[in-house]
Amino acid sequence: MRSLTDLDPDVYDSIDDIETPAVLVDLDVMERNMRDYASFADEQGIGLRSHVKTHKIPDLAHLQNEMTGGDGILCQTLSEVEVMAQNGIDDIYLSYMVVEESKLDRLIRVSEKLDEFTTTVDTPGNIHPLQEAAARRDAVVDVILEFDLGLNRVGAPTVEDAVEMAALIEELPNLNFAGVMAYEAHVALSAESKEDFERLCAEAMDQTAEWIDRIETETGVSVDEVKVGGTSTSKFSGKHDVVTEINPGMYPFNDVGELNRRDFEIGKEDCAVTVLTTAISSPVEERTVVDAGSKSISMDIDGLDPVPKHRDDISYENASEEHGYVDTSEGTLDAGERVEFITPHVCTTINLHDTLVGHRDGVVEEVWEVQARGKVK
Numbered sequence: 001m002r003s004l005t006d007l008d009p010d011v012y013d014s015i016d017d018i019e020t021p022a023v024l025v026d027l028d029v030m031e032r033n034m035r036d037y038a039s040f041a042d043e044q045g046i047g048l049r050s051h052v053k054t055h056k057i058p059d060l061a062h063l064q065n066e067m068t069g070g071d072g073i074l075c076q077t078l079s080e081v082e083v084m085a086q087n088g089i090d091d092i093y094l095s096y097m098v099v100e101e102s103k104l105d106r107l108i109r110v111s112e113k114l115d116e117f118t119t120t121v122d123t124p125g126n127i128h129p130l131q132e133a134a135a136r137r138d139a140v141v142d143v144i145l146e147f148d149l150g151l152n153r154v155g156a157p158t159v160e161d162a163v164e165m166a167a168l169i170e171e172l173p174n175l176n177f178a179g180v181m182a183y184e185a186h187v188a189l190s191a192e193s194k195e196d197f198e199r200l201c202a203e204a205m206d207q208t209a210e211w212i213d214r215i216e217t218e219t220g221v222s223v224d225e226v227k228v229g230g231t232s233t234s235k236f237s238g239k240h241d242v243v244t245e246i247n248p249g250m251y252p253f254n255d256v257g258e259l260n261r262r263d264f265e266i267g268k269e270d271c272a273v274t275v276l277t278t279a280i281s282s283p284v285e286e287r288t289v290v291d292a293g294s295k296s297i298s299m300d301i302d303g304l305d306p307v308p309k310h311r312d313d314i315s316y317e318n319a320s321e322e323h324g325y326v327d328t329s330e331g332t333l334d335a336g337e338r339v340e341f342i343t344p345h346v347c348t349t350i351n352l353h354d355t356l357v358g359h360r361d362g363v364v365e366e367v368w369e370v371q372a373r374g375k376v377k
């Protein structure tokens with residue numbers, strides 16, 4: 001008999017019978033999206049390294065790695081790296097800076113277990129501590145220098161800074177300069193059409209090429225790896241000659257953010273992940289409440305609400321923690337009825353749940369534990 005703490009569905013259950021709220025993955029759609037990006041990368045002759053911060057599930061990381069012919073994965077936290085390494089992934093790029101001494105010791109130790117490991121730096125404040133940690137264990141660490149092309153987050157902010165950092169990395173004995181990462185997500189914040197994406201990504205990649213040229217001519221360092229791209233920009237930036245690898249994360253799943261950004265090429269049918277909810281009360285004609293509020297569907301992006309996947313006559317209006325307010329002035333939704341919502345932001349929604357339920361044609365095929373959930377250190 002099932003224990004009281006085991007609320008997961010079983011393989012072969014119908015999704016009509018599983019308890020809600022539950023995060024569902026339509027496996028046909030997910031696999032189609034994965035194949036789409038993998039064949040794009042193949043056609044361009046570049047790598048596709050998948051960002052697994054989106055789902056934090058080693059089995060899915062393996063699947064993505066297989067679909068790309070072993071291009072490896074990216075993680076955003078060191079403890080994600082540790083979970084992936086413990087589960088047999090052997091090629092990991094950490095797209096994040098680590099500076100604390102104890103964490104750096106963990107970083108060097110995990111890197112020693114992997115076939116390939118690369119980490120990220122951008123300023124002396126994270127370059128020197130990494131050099132010291134590597135020296136403590138007599139290791140040599142492959143590093144990627146991050147450029148800031150306009151996101152204004154991290155990364156060398158000017159070409160002069162980038163040249164200076166490349167020269168510094170080159171002269172440190174325990175660091176190996178492996179290349180650069182130019183995450184051009186600022187493009188997605190301003191692009192409003194396919195033409196905008198094409199132009200702004202091309203400009204960002206031209207800038208990347210110029211900075212690389214300056215690094216190579218002024219320091220003599222060779223820039224072998226050029227990592228770029230999220231889900232919305234990868235297929236534009238990846239056409240530029242300078243790129244060796246794209247790094248999208250959300251591409252297997254999509255979400256409302258992606259739908260809004262790229263309505264010219266994707267629709268609801270391309271969104272693989274939904275949160276399945278049940279209506280629990282319909283107190284007045286124009287309002288029904290479902291069992292998924294902000295603790296089940298992340299609402300971390302201003303102005304983005306969940307979107308019903310299969311209905312256009314109702315809309316998700318507002319949330320408290322366990323209650324989702326649905327506007328039913330145009331359609332009906334009675335207590336007990338179920339609705340699947342596409343999530344505003346898929347990465348932060350998956351991070352709220354213990355499991356992800358993969359189904360094909362409504363029959364449960366996979367129940368994945370979100371193993372690196374909470375692994376933020």
Ligand SMILES: Cc1ncc(COP(=O)(O)O)c(C=O)c1O
Pocket residue numbers: 051054095183229230231232247248249250251
């Ligand atoms: C450095 C870096 N690369 C790639 C990605 C993947 O982008 P997306 O989630 O839009 O696919 C992220 C996501 O935040 C990122 O921070």
